[in-house]
Amino acid sequence: MDLKGKTILITGGTGSFGQKFVSRVLKEKIKKVIVFSRDELKQFEMSKEFVDERIRFFLGDVRDIERLYRAFDGVDIVIHAAALKQIGSCEYNPFEAVKTNIHGAQNVIEAALDRNVNRVIALSTDKAVCPINLYGATKLVSDKLFISANSYAGKKDIRFAVVRYGNVVGSRGSVIPFFEKMKKTGKIPITDERMTRFWITLDQGVQFVLDNLSRMKGGEIFVPKIPSMNIIDLAKAIAPQCQLEFIGIRPGEKLHEAMITEDDSRHTLEYDKFYVIQPEFHWWDKDYKKDGKAMPEGFCYRSDKNDRWLSIEDLRNYYLMS
DSSP states (O other): OOOTTOEEEEETTTSHHHHHHHHHHTTSOOSEEEEEESOHHHHHHHHHHOOOTTEEEEEOOTTOHHHHHHHTTTOSEEEEOOOOOOHHHHHHSHHHHHIIIIIHHHHHHHHHHHTTOSEEEEEEEGGGSSOOSHHHHHHHHHHHHHHHGGGGOTTSSOEEEEEEEOEETTOTTSHHHHHHHHGGGTEEEESOTTOEEEEEOHHHHHHHHHHHHHHOOSSOEEEEOOOEEEHHHHHHHHOTTSEEEEOOOOTTOOSSOEEEOHHHHTTEEEOSSEEEEOOOOTTOOGGGGGGSEEOOTTOOEETTSOSOBOOHHHHHHHHHHO
16 A cells, blocks of 8 residues: 555554554655554653654543544544553453453544544454453454444445454563563473464564555455464573473463464465455455465464474574564
């Protein structure tokens, strides 16, 4: 999508993804990028890092629809990255997770519809697929809301879609910074030696979102083809001299993650670098199929059944380059 002259707003814009996204879009000939978040300190720090007349900072919370109405005025594109993401925190504060991840999603949708935003992409997670914790469950509901939002569009030129991917290298709260910290103790805690996860860098995540702004028709879930990692290999890549201490799987944690289920695969199309989970709308444009390959019966995209894996050396290079 040509971003020239566009005004872009990103919710949760002071997070790891938001900062990388802002850095990327400022290289384009955009009109303006609006960072919408509730943390004034992070906004202050970010304003010192990004000195550009095209950037704006809006204090606000996605729970506050009135603030969203004001922030979305004149906006062409919304990237919804705001969420409560820590599994343990969401389990202990379930109502707060629902208010931000579900009610906040609804507020973003309604404000976008009423302010005539042109494109909306919501960030999802592999935790939303067959969720076993509250965080994943709220993100599943959020995904469903953004997909169904296209039914509310009517004759307006607005489209909603979802981008779903796995763990992000080096993002705040991820396992890599934690392992780096624990490396100083000489011991790395491992939940289960069989554990696998999908792996993506911030740069790849940002580019995937931008790519899908161009291809989205409204209602899709876009899933990138990314490699898997084994948790033992990750620990050895970061702290090869450390002792591994097995502590058992934590509450709300899976051995393996999935991004496409067998049921979803029946309306999933495969492309060279990504999958598209098509919506089950009666008005859906079936011509989409001529560009992609339908998936075989029983297909699922899981981190332990992936055909792309990162070796220890790959992980080291991946991390150092991210």
